[in-house]
Amino acid sequence: MSQAAGGYYLPEPSKWPIIGSIGLFLMTGGFGLYLMGMSMITMYIGMAVLVYMLFGWFGTVIKESEGGLYNDQVDMSFRMSMGWFIFSEVMFFAAFFGALYYIRVFADPWLGGAGNNLMTHDWLYPEYTSTWPTNGPGNVGGDFQTMGAWGIPAINTLILLTSGATVTWAHWGLKKDNRSQLILGLFLTVALGFLFVGFQAYEYIHAYNDLNLKLTSGVYGSTFYMLTGFHGLHVTIGAIMLLVMLFRSMKGHFTHENHFAFEAAAWYWHFVDVVWLGLFIFVYWLV
Amino acid sequence: MTATTHEEHHDEIPTGIKRWLFTTNHKDIGTMYLWFSFIMLLIGGLFALVIRAELFQPGMQVVDPNFFNMMTTLHGLVMVFGAIMPAFVGLANWQIPLMVGAPDMALPRMNNWSFWILPFAGFMLLAPMFVGGNFASGQGPAFGWTFYEPLSGQYDKLVFFVFAVHLLGFSSIMGSINIIATILNMRAPGMTLMKMPMFVWTWLITAFLLIAVMPVLAGVVTMMLTDKYFGTSFFDAAGGGDPVLFQHVFWFFGHPEVYIMILPAFGVVSEIIPTFARKKLFGYASMVYATASIAFLSFIVWAHHMFTVGMPVAGELYFMYATVLIAVPTGVKVFNWISTMYRGSMTYEIPMLWALCFVILFTIGGFSGLMLGVAPADFQYHDTYFVVAHFHYVLVSGSLFGLFAGVYYWLPKWTGNMYSNGLAQLHFWLSTIAMNLTFFPMHFTGLAGMPRRYADYPLQFTEFNVMSSVGAFMFGFSQLIFLWLVIKTIKGGEKATDRVWEGSHGLEWTIPSPAPYHSFTTAPEVK
Amino acid sequence: MKLPFERKTHAISAFLLMLVSGSALADYKLNFQEPVNQLGQEIFDLHMLVFWICVGIALVVFSVMFYSMIAHRKSKGAVAADFHENTTVEVIWTIIPFIILISVAIPATSTLIKIEDTGDADITIKVTGLQWKWKYEYDADGTPVSFISSLHPDHNKARAVDSGIDVTKIENYLLEVDNMMVVPVNKKIRLLVTSDDVIHSWWVPQFATKKDAIPGYVNETWTSVDKPGIYRGQCTELCGKDHAFMPIVVKAVEENEYNAWLAAKKTEAVAAAAEAAADKVWSKDELVARGQEIYMGKGGCFGCHGANGEGVATFPKLAGSAITIGPDAAHIDVVVNGKPGTAMAAYGNQLNDLELAAVITYERNAWGNAASVVQPADIKAAR
Numbered sequence A: 001m002s003q004a005a006g007g008y009y010l011p012e013p014s015k016w017p018i019i020g021s022i023g024l025f026l027m028t029g030g031f032g033l034y035l036m037g038m039s040m041i042t043m044y045i046g047m048a049v050l051v052y053m054l055f056g057w058f059g060t061v062i063k064e065s066e067g068g069l070y071n072d073q074v075d076m077s078f079r080m081s082m083g084w085f086i087f088s089e090v091m092f093f094a095a096f097f098g099a100l101y102y103i104r105v106f107a108d109p110w111l112g113g114a115g116n117n118l119m120t121h122d123w124l125y126p127e128y129t130s131t132w133p134t135n136g137p138g139n140v141g142g143d144f145q146t147m148g149a150w151g152i153p154a155i156n157t158l159i160l161l162t163s164g165a166t167v168t169w170a171h172w173g174l175k176k177d178n179r180s181q182l183i184l185g186l187f188l189t190v191a192l193g194f195l196f197v198g199f200q201a202y203e204y205i206h207a208y209n210d211l212n213l214k215l216t217s218g219v220y221g222s223t224f225y226m227l228t229g230f231h232g233l234h235v236t237i238g239a240i241m242l243l244v245m246l247f248r249s250m251k252g253h254f255t256h257e258n259h260f261a262f263e264a265a266a267w268y269w270h271f272v273d274v275v276w277l278g279l280f281i282f283v284y285w286l287v
Numbered sequence B: 001m002t003a004t005t006h007e008e009h010h011d012e013i014p015t016g017i018k019r020w021l022f023t024t025n026h027k028d029i030g031t032m033y034l035w036f037s038f039i040m041l042l043i044g045g046l047f048a049l050v051i052r053a054e055l056f057q058p059g060m061q062v063v064d065p066n067f068f069n070m071m072t073t074l075h076g077l078v079m080v081f082g083a084i085m086p087a088f089v090g091l092a093n094w095q096i097p098l099m100v101g102a103p104d105m106a107l108p109r110m111n112n113w114s115f116w117i118l119p120f121a122g123f124m125l126l127a128p129m130f131v132g133g134n135f136a137s138g139q140g141p142a143f144g145w146t147f148y149e150p151l152s153g154q155y156d157k158l159v160f161f162v163f164a165v166h167l168l169g170f171s172s173i174m175g176s177i178n179i180i181a182t183i184l185n186m187r188a189p190g191m192t193l194m195k196m197p198m199f200v201w202t203w204l205i206t207a208f209l210l211i212a213v214m215p216v217l218a219g220v221v222t223m224m225l226t227d228k229y230f231g232t233s234f235f236d237a238a239g240g241g242d243p244v245l246f247q248h249v250f251w252f253f254g255h256p257e258v259y260i261m262i263l264p265a266f267g268v269v270s271e272i273i274p275t276f277a278r279k280k281l282f283g284y285a286s287m288v289y290a291t292a293s294i295a296f297l298s299f300i301v302w303a304h305h306m307f308t309v310g311m312p313v314a315g316e317l318y319f320m321y322a323t324v325l326i327a328v329p330t331g332v333k334v335f336n337w338i339s340t341m342y343r344g345s346m347t348y349e350i351p352m353l354w355a356l357c358f359v360i361l362f363t364i365g366g367f368s369g370l371m372l373g374v375a376p377a378d379f380q381y382h383d384t385y386f387v388v389a390h391f392h393y394v395l396v397s398g399s400l401f402g403l404f405a406g407v408y409y410w411l412p413k414w415t416g417n418m419y420s421n422g423l424a425q426l427h428f429w430l431s432t433i434a435m436n437l438t439f440f441p442m443h444f445t446g447l448a449g450m451p452r453r454y455a456d457y458p459l460q461f462t463e464f465n466v467m468s469s470v471g472a473f474m475f476g477f478s479q480l481i482f483l484w485l486v487i488k489t490i491k492g493g494e495k496a497t498d499r500v501w502e503g504s505h506g507l508e509w510t511i512p513s514p515a516p517y518h519s520f521t522t523a524p525e526v527k
Numbered sequence C: 001m002k003l004p005f006e007r008k009t010h011a012i013s014a015f016l017l018m019l020v021s022g023s024a025l026a027d028y029k030l031n032f033q034e035p036v037n038q039l040g041q042e043i044f045d046l047h048m049l050v051f052w053i054c055v056g057i058a059l060v061v062f063s064v065m066f067y068s069m070i071a072h073r074k075s076k077g078a079v080a081a082d083f084h085e086n087t088t089v090e091v092i093w094t095i096i097p098f099i100i101l102i103s104v105a106i107p108a109t110s111t112l113i114k115i116e117d118t119g120d121a122d123i124t125i126k127v128t129g130l131q132w133k134w135k136y137e138y139d140a141d142g143t144p145v146s147f148i149s150s151l152h153p154d155h156n157k158a159r160a161v162d163s164g165i166d167v168t169k170i171e172n173y174l175l176e177v178d179n180m181m182v183v184p185v186n187k188k189i190r191l192l193v194t195s196d197d198v199i200h201s202w203w204v205p206q207f208a209t210k211k212d213a214i215p216g217y218v219n220e221t222w223t224s225v226d227k228p229g230i231y232r233g234q235c236t237e238l239c240g241k242d243h244a245f246m247p248i249v250v251k252a253v254e255e256n257e258y259n260a261w262l263a264a265k266k267t268e269a270v271a272a273a274a275e276a277a278a279d280k281v282w283s284k285d286e287l288v289a290r291g292q293e294i295y296m297g298k299g300g301c302f303g304c305h306g307a308n309g310e311g312v313a314t315f316p317k318l319a320g321s322a323i324t325i326g327p328d329a330a331h332i333d334v335v336v337n338g339k340p341g342t343a344m345a346a347y348g349n350q351l352n353d354l355e356l357a358a359v360i361t362y363e364r365n366a367w368g369n370a371a372s373v374v375q376p377a378d379i380k381a382a383r
């Protein structure tokens, strides 16, 4: 059935989900095999399958959307889904922010003997004083320096904030049916996104080479890289999403009232932006 | 996919394996979820039977201790993630569109994806068990379903476990998004939120819980992964981390998780009791608020699983107070069910038997939960069989019995046939007796001091363990009766009417039995 | 099933009894083991208080339920009433449970605060959980005295899957150790609990003391014992393969006896330290003999590597393995420092130089291995 009588579009049976499952399975399983000492080939196959699925699935959706099959109610389903999906992402980051909070407020002071942990300190780590940043009483990974907030991170903050503005500007353009404003705004946003990623890569290289700040630098390194790393990954994904929107805009997709795909990417972008502000404050600034 | 063809081919049901692999139909997907979870119940049950066989008498007779731990671990994981959760998603898939008058789920393709990730995840979880050639030297996870660090960090195939959990989480999140979108966006005109059936309400809240906590679970397993393979120190004190951090993050997921497994059962029971009491559900609004309160409280009580880890005393006090508070909204639900029965016109068909049994036995499990919540006493109960007794009362006679109640209630609608009453009676009575025989004695073994996750035990615990083992095999046997009953019902039997039950209300009873492949293609009007 | 017949019937009758009476029969292990200190008694009372409250509520709730089920049957002609809301009763049954909960929370709070108050202790004992044994450290006038307490060897033999031993004939099966922890009666004993590998939990039911042993952190708790005797407990946090086989046995004695015991332990400790420190060169046979004892006892190596070095389950085999017959440096390194991220612990802080040298030499020269002899001096040099 292609179309319910009530107008809510119900898709035909589709091969894409099962292909997606196989792709995920091969990718994760293949990575597992790699960690077990085997080659990465299974993982690459899985990734290729996933990419194939993404093209196919989204391609179908785009065709359906451009074909005018989606009514307002379908549109609302998409909106809700994207919103709740972003909420789930927020909770994923919350786990890591929670870990950071717990380590800074509880665990590390306890290692230094705070609270009812005097004996933890006296018996196990008489030498250790609690500080942040720390790589623990074992000085895991050796001495390191931290990344100051007011260098690249501050620039990156500006970049992301600006990109939030450009994407909104692009949206205005779309709503006014001003294609060139849409395309220019999107282009700027994507460019700023990749610039951000570039700066972050530079920052990582600097941290590894000059500051001896590594993923293995105790719990500071763990929280620093996991939080900023996952954020960076999300920026990359968001930028790719926006890039797709850019191409679609150039192909003449979207109308001033029907362009949820664009909005979804923009929401995602704002979410990435907000997470960055949290990072900037709790990871870089308040050390 | 053929976006351009608009012709109606309503009754053309795809056939063969492709129907199941590619389906976008909520009923097909619901069916697959239900069968998957039933198979998982048998597998998880089989693991439980290995546990019970080993514990039948003191001394090691059947398996070696590592294998025993693997059985405990996989039993817990398979039951929680493989049996109970997917079964409720199966009910949701079948029923929510029917109950809100929607043509299907909001996002049918994604619905298919949510399901088809599960078998792969299950495979990834169980496969290491078969590594090593023979079953006896299986190398599956053996660190408890709670996979506490640093013990889990010692497991050399941890990565597969981690990814299995990621996939399960991914599936649950997508499934829940779909459920929320369906409920919020696809209701028939006139069905306001406060007119929704209770089952739909409980699932709405459950789906919210799932979206909130599954990502946290994904986060914590990710930390495990990097700790083991990439040298981070989240759970290692030497690097400034803390093994207890693992438990905090885990239980931030884990406690809401147990309500994820019970709220939909509350919903099922709230459908069934009014039907067979022939009386409207008492206190509908307070039921909704109570469910929401339970969900809210579930986020702020997690550390009651960790009273013995050495938290500051203020923390222990807080978590104790918050925990026992859950008795209040849960009590409201119990009282409402009973008031629904009060001055009703009661009959005792099979779904009602399960529902009544649910009310009694779940409440008993809730009481032992309350006892566990009292921190000083929990110091004695913690990690003993008293806890095992508690959670089997809420999970087996709670979640599982709730599921059975739902399946018996809706099976005639799904298949168009009535089940064999004799077999169903047998299944019910045997299960109920066996369940109590298995798990009631565990209260005593626990109080007397038998720790859980023990492959072998001191002699004074023998008698009660014998009872539990006998009961477990009985319970397992009675599930085979259920399997037979379901197959028989699908194949044929007395035809069910559309209403099926005399006292039933709600949109799902207005369509034919069996429910047509596509229902509510025009939205019904709800007054 | 090898249970004697009367025990079976006993069990069944007890089960029926408890169904009928619904109460806890103290003498049939239906309830907590008898507490032996005041705090234990308080916890017991709290437990019974909550229990009876639950029973009371259950009686009320289930009575109404059964009444409705029986009186309002359709088959008896009951016609459904039409009410489905009543704000007054709904408020009442929200408030009453709340009040009941407060009445539980008050005594619970006071007990909890006592449990967590470890101040003013008379003696302090350090307890370390290890896979799968306990280490106890005492302070004997400034000299540390420590020993390892593991499952009694006889029990250990009996618990093997194919041991052929009837465990029901073994007294205190699984609840006996080689070295008991000893404490004086009527003293406030502070316990500092930690772990060297994974999380364990130290529990003696009759003391009502349970505390998790968290690697890298020290937890404090306390206990006291009112009367002399032997008290038995077990590890209560899943800690791997032999979680069920690391019991805790505490002998409570009068103070003078305790002091004598501690003094003797101190003498032993001083002598052992002197022996290990002496730059003596030991013969291979001496080392192998001592090493075997450690391998099978104190070190607990056999638990993973097997009595014949053949390895257990997924744990590696040592007979003929590259490390055990290769150069001694690598062998010393893995035993002294362990293998992080695996179950192989660092034994450098559990065994002294002599013991390490002995167990390594044993491994290098047992089960067909024939490699070099390692002396205590080699260990000292490698540390």
Ligand code: HEA
Pocket: B146, B258, B259, B261, B262, B304, B305, B323, B324, B326, B327, B328, B330, B331, B332, B334, B362, B363, B364, B365, B366, B367, B368, B369, B370, B372, B373, B374, B378, B381, B382, B383, B387, B390, B391, B394, B395, B398, B399, C054, C057, C061, C096, C097, C098, C100, C101
């Ligand atoms: C469906 C699952 C489910 C449900 C619903 C519950 C419900 C509750 N649970 Fe349970 N619990 C588990 C599943 C569940 N639990 C599992 C799986 C574990 C073990 C995990 C592991 O370690 O592996 C566990 C463990 C567990 C612990 C940790 C024990 C330990 O390890 O030491 C605690 C402690 O507080 C606890 C408490 C509670 C409480 C207070 C409730 C409350 O929600 C119960 C509320 C209900 C009632 C109280 C009855 C009805 C109320 C009335 C009739 C009103 C009047 C009553 C009073 C005023 C008393 N649970």
Ligand code: HEA
Pocket: B041, B042, B043, B044, B045, B046, B048, B049, B051, B052, B072, B073, B075, B076, B077, B079, B080, B084, B143, B144, B145, B146, B388, B392, B395, B396, B400, B438, B452, B453, B454, B455, B468, B472, B475, B476, B477, B479, B480
């Ligand atoms: C979620 C639901 C759930 C369910 C339904 C069950 C069901 C059962 N559980 Fe459950 N159990 C848990 C969740 C559940 N459990 C959890 C979370 C834990 C904690 C794990 C941990 O500590 O980490 C646990 C732990 C646990 C233990 C403690 C183990 C230990 O501490 O070492 C025991 C011991 O008896 C036990 C027994 C049983 C039994 C006998 C059943 C019975 O109800 C099972 C009935 C049996 C069947 C349904 C099998 C039917 C099949 C056949 C007869 C064979 C045919 C098979 C095939 C064709 C494949 N369980």
Ligand code: CUA
Pocket: C129, C130, C132, C199, C200, C201, C235, C236, C237, C238, C239, C240, C242, C243, C244, C246
């Ligand atoms: Cu040590 Cu369990």
Ligand SMILES: [Cu+2]
Pocket: B254, B255, B258, B302, B304, B305
């Ligand atoms: Cu809980």
